[in-house]
Amino acid sequence: MCAGVCKIAQFVLPLQGLLNSMRKLLLFALVFTSTLTFAQVDTTKKDTTNIPIINLSVDDQDSQDQNQDISGLLQSSRDVFASNAGFNFSAARFRMRGYGSNQFQVMIQGVDVVDPEMGFGIWSYWGGLNDMTRYPETKTGIASSQWGFGSVAGSTNISFRASDKRKGSRISYGRTNRNYNNRLMASYNTGWLENGWAFSFSGSGRWSNEGYVDGTYYSGAAYFMAAEKKINEKHSVNFVFWGSPTVQGRAGIAVQEALDLTGNNYYNPWWGYQTSADGQSQVKRNSRIRNNHKPYFMVTDYLEIKKGTKLYTTAYFSYGKTSNSNLNWYNAPDPRPDYYRYLPSYYEGEDQVQFNQLTDAWMNDPSTSQIDWDGLYFSNSKNLYTAKNVDGIEGNDVTGNRSRYILEEYHTDPLQTGVDVNLYHELNDRMILAGGLNVEKYMSNNYRQMNDLLGGDFWIDVDQFAENESSDPSVAYNDINAPNRLIKVGDKFGYEYEIHRNKIKSFGQLDYKGRKIDAYGGLTLGHVQFYRVGKYQNGRFPDNSLGKSDPNNFLTFGVKGGATYKITGRHFIDANVQYEQKDPIIRNAFISPRTRDYVVDGLKNVEVISGDISYITRYPRLSGRITAFYTEINDQNWLRSFYHEEFRTFVNYSMTDVDNLYFGYETGWDVKATSTLSVQLAASQGMYLYNSRPNVTITRDNSNEVIAEDRTVYFQNYRVGGMPQSVGTIGLKYYSPKYWFVGVNANYFGDIYLDPNPDRRTEEAISGFVESDPQWREIIEQTKLEDGFTMNLFAGYSHMIEYGKYLRFNISVTNLLNNTDFRTGGFEQLRFDPQDIQRFPNRYGYMYGTQFFAMLTYQF
Secondary structure, three states: OOHOOOOOHHOOOOHHHHHHHHHHHHHHHHHHHHHHHHHHHOOOOOOHHHHOEEEEOOOOHOOOOOOOHHHHOOOOOOOOHHHHHHHHOOHHOOOHHHHHHHEEEEEEEEEOOEEOOOOOOOOHHHOOOOOOOOEEEEEOOOOOOOEEEEEEEEEEOOOOHHHHHOOOEEEEEEEEOOOOOOOEEEEEEEEOOOOOOOEEEEEEEEEOOOOOOOOOEEEEEEEEEEEEEEEEEEEEEEEEEEOOOOOOOOOOEEEEHHHHOOOOOOOOOOOEEEOOOOOEEEEEEEEEEEEEEOEEEEHHHHHHHHEOOOEEEEEEEEEEEEEEEEEOOOOOOOOOOOHHHHHHHOOOOOOOOHHHHHHHHHHOOHHHHOHHHHHHHHHHHHEHHHHHHHHHOEEEOEEEEOOOEEEEEEEEEEEEEEEHHHHHEEEEOEEEEEEEEEEEEEEEEEEEEEEEEEOOOOEEEEEEEEEEHHOOOHHOOOOOOOOEEEOOOOOEEEEEEEEEEEEEEEEEEEEEEOOOEEEEEEEEEEEEEEEEEEEEOOOOOOOOOOOEEOEEEEEEEEEEEEEEEOOOOOOEEEEEEEEEEEEOOOHHHHHHOOOOOOOOOOOOEEEEEEEEEEEEEEEOOOEEEEEEEEEEEEEEEEEEEEEEOOEEEEEEEEEEEEEEEEEEEEEEEEEEOOEEEEEEEEEEEEEEEEEEEEEEEEEEOOOOOOOEEEEEEOOOEEEEOOOOEEEEEEEEEEEEEEEEEEEEEEEEEEEEEEEOHHHHHOOOOHHOOOOOHHHOOOOOOOOEEEEEEEEEEEEEEEEEEEEEEEEEEEEEEEEEOOOOOOOEEEOOOOOOOOHHHHHOOOEEEOOOEEEEEEEEEEOO
């Protein structure tokens, strides 16, 4: 098996010795740099003129999905590569250096606001507050930061201090054809008033009846209020409260067959028409609704103890909800229009009449490819049923229409509180000491809630798969303390549990600024504990579903160091290294937390080893850098649940010891051809690989049975999928003396792979074939997508009405040539049939066609 699978990536095998040598060199450099840094106290804050300033992108990326790529959210006004990653590369799902969003630290007021369970920052929690988040302090890659230890992808700290906001008012209106169509935003900042107060306010609304994709819609608001009181010249207290409630009808991606039949590369299987209550019209209805609202409240005490010594203390509290809806059904056909049995290919070669009929219907009858909401209501209205012994009470029988189909919501409602202390101290003219301590308690309440019975009278809280697998009726009860419970709209059902996470984390950093060398070194140490509290006693797992689980404890630590050597005033060499042990992501730690307390065996910290080296040059007409980077992220967990074709049941698929390797280069250059015209070039080429052979355990979802264990996934040398690993752009920018500008970029994307299904890269998957069989290669080969090309345009104009009053117009256009055939990603379905690999084919996502964002702003 290994020999066969490894052939797929044999072009990287000669690199293994080199990579091992690079790792040893990196570890040596880490120890050497850290030792040198602290032994000589030879570290300090870098010259801020060398640090790129990162701003939220003008196209208002806050409207995108929660799990956003870093490059799609941030762009730099100084670093050429970072600015292009933010605007020109993000539409193709590019990730800087291949990292996921969980490798980027997001802070507000110095507080880490990365989601404790998911491990990444959810930017939609403060979406629509662009006026308040416009100028964060952002570091790309491994770097010095006074606010936190940072991460290998970088860090950002957003200040919500009222006195930091530029005095004045700002009103803007944006028009776009993306997730939403309209955005209205207003803000007002007082600056310091005579009474020692400063206030800042902002609000916005974003909305559309339908977004770029059929059946989607968007309804969002945002609010922000900050007040700062000056106690004296060295002491002030800032209060801030904000939130961003958002409701969004979402879009899914489909198999190529469905895209071809509908003639729409953006076919969305998650919606359909429903007849209105008066029967006079049909309205579009989406089954996948995301509903977010997580308000935050922070109080920050700013104290200057003495000149050069500052202490910032923040107490914070947040709460709210995150829900996602979905269809569910009981003893009824699958309602999803793109279910594989409803596609013509299911009958191809077996039933030609059915194949022809379905092909004709998909191509000529739009309702075939949509959810039949009226049909779901009709089915529920014709299902008269008598529920016996409701709530376990003998003789308590209820007769009504039992819903076959429902719309349910999956909730994760968080509650978070903590204290963050940050110290900044100038030891002398050359050395700065920074450090911090964070103590936090987090809890999320996870449950299923009835959204809509779709015309039925009730739903019964049982697991239909358990009903089919056991003769004991109590096994099917989701809560044996509430047998035969009838569910109405608004009721919780199915499962309910809490995830608790307690964290204490500290960091320290020393910076040095010298004539020829700037350097820094940092340490972090922390402790994380998490556990589950079950609210239901599940019939399949009565002994380990209810109550508090044993706590899981992890000691985390890290060390980093870096130095900038100033060859001359225009040429620099910059190098950074980092080693860190991070606690595991909670969402990958529990196997089926909906039903039981079962933690992945051998759960351990995630190991991060990283380093980069850059050459930087700055001339009046030429500036840029080239950076080589190398990163290992080891000992990760991967957990999914799906229907397994081999075992004919829903399973929990747990993969441990997942290692990733990222190495390559990135470069960006700005050439000023004239005083008004500049040429920018940026490129990156990486190799982002799976770097281990993970171990797999497969358990049945509805029992304690371990179906398979110690399976080996031959993942080593497969590419990490879902992004281009090679990108390039060339752009022209013209800045007129008359206060207008225009720019255009041509962009290239290559080396795009689908992330591999691990179960297809096992000995068991190809055990029925020999290497010469076509199925053998079809199963294990990784799908590589075609390279892509796009063009983007941006322009703007600023007009001063009178001193202090400005009217500005900006527009950005992506995919100017409307290239709608460029596949930017997708995934291999986890469910697969080794005898017919196309039975569950890949799902693909395409780059959206021409999109624009135009904004008119009045500032006064």
